[in-house]
Amino acid sequence: MPELPEVELVKRELSTVQGLTIESVEVSEKVTLGHNSGKLTVIKEPVDxxxxxxxxxxxVSLGRRGKYLYFILQNGARVKYLIGHLGMSGAFFHLDSLDDIVEYNFRKHWQVIFRLSDDSMLVYADIRRFGELRTIDRLSDFLPVVRMAPEYDDETAPDHFISAVRHPANAGKAIKAVIMDSTVVTGAGNIYACESLYDAGVLPTRKAGNVSVKRxxxxxxAxxxxxxxxxxxxxxxxxxxxSSTGxxxxxxxxxxxxxxxICPNGHDIxxxxxxxxxTFYCTKCQR
Structure with a gap:
């Protein structure tokens, strides 16, 4: 699953769509069939x-909050937010034709095409269809964003992190499970949780309440x-x-x-x- 860095990189690469107008939207047969059977496949609201x-x-602009990517859309006084979550296997591509998607699986499993005013297209492809697209009026309408911890580079994030980890509700949980919670720290999924715990020398199985403030x-x-x-x-x-360029x-x-x-110090993982x-860790390097 793409984590915060991957979503941030997609956001940066999609700056090329800024200023363009969405002239039409096309959805795949899989999305249509899903909605016709009562499932909100990929698009989490009625397609119309x-x-x-x-x-x-x-x-008009793009942003990111945790693992969510959003596009701010405007027509006169009307403003909407298009929010995307890549799920396990989602990807956005900005290109001239579906044929420009190099990897066959992404080309085959396109789910939504936004045709843009410069004759290019913004394509959302998703092999497993676990990703999500939705529109809202304000970010404050979307609870996963409202409840999210500050961004990792926000000056309030370190203190929020310590306070959230040490909250009584988290004290008895494994520290690795706690740092994968977006209300504790934004955007840390399985991969970067494993890597950061190793770098900090903290066992992922350790109870969160037993990790000192210094650690x-x-x-x-980390x-x-x-x-x-x-x-x-x-x-x-x-x-x-x-990436959005494939x-x-x-x-x-x-x-x-x-x-x-084997870890960098030569110990078994x-x-x-x-x-x-x-979860991958070293019982000798982490405690």
Whole structure:
């Protein structure tokens, strides 16, 4: 699943759509069939409402909150937010034709096409269709964003992180499960949780209430450092992540524990399921 760095990179690359108008919207047969059977496949509202809220709207700017990407749309006094979540295998592409999507699976599994005023198209492709698109009037209407922790580079984020981790509701949980909660820290999924815990020397199985404030500060710093390293490496490409131009990231080549057998210090990596996700860690380097 794309995490914060990957979504941030997509946002930056999609700056090319800013200023363009969505002239028409086309949805795939899979989306249509899903909605006809009562499922909100990919588009989390009736398709006709989604089209009404996006067609003939100018993309005035883009933003990101945690793992959510959003487009601010405007036509005169009318303003809408188009919010996207990439799920497990979603990707946006800005190109001239579907044929320009190099990877067959993404080309085959396009779900929504936004045809733009310069004759290009913004394509949302999703192999597994776990991603989400929706329109809202204000970000404050969307509870996952309202409840989210400050962004990792916000000056209030470190203190919020420590306070949230040490909240009584989290004290008995594994620290790894806690830092994957977007109300604690934004955008840390399975990969970067494993990597940052290793860098901070904290066992992912340790109860959150047993991690000292000093070590929590070190852990937050490690999360920030891992995010920034990933941004510099173009994100992680494990299987399904692609940039908006179809490119792959290099962060996977810098992993220290995730999907590794030996840590950088030569110790065996242990694997355990925590919060439903395979967790990779070193019992000698982490405590």
């Amino acid at each position: 409402i989604f089209m009404n809220n996006t067609e003939n709207m100018k993309i 929590l500060r070190d852990l937050f710093r 999360i920030v450092d891992v995010f920034e390293l990933s941004l510099s490496q173009g994100g992680s490409t494990i299987s399904d992540y692609r 490119g792959s990231g290099e962060m996977q080549n810098r992993f220290k524990v995730y999907q590794r057998k 242990t694997t355990k399921v925590i919060a439903g996700r395979n």
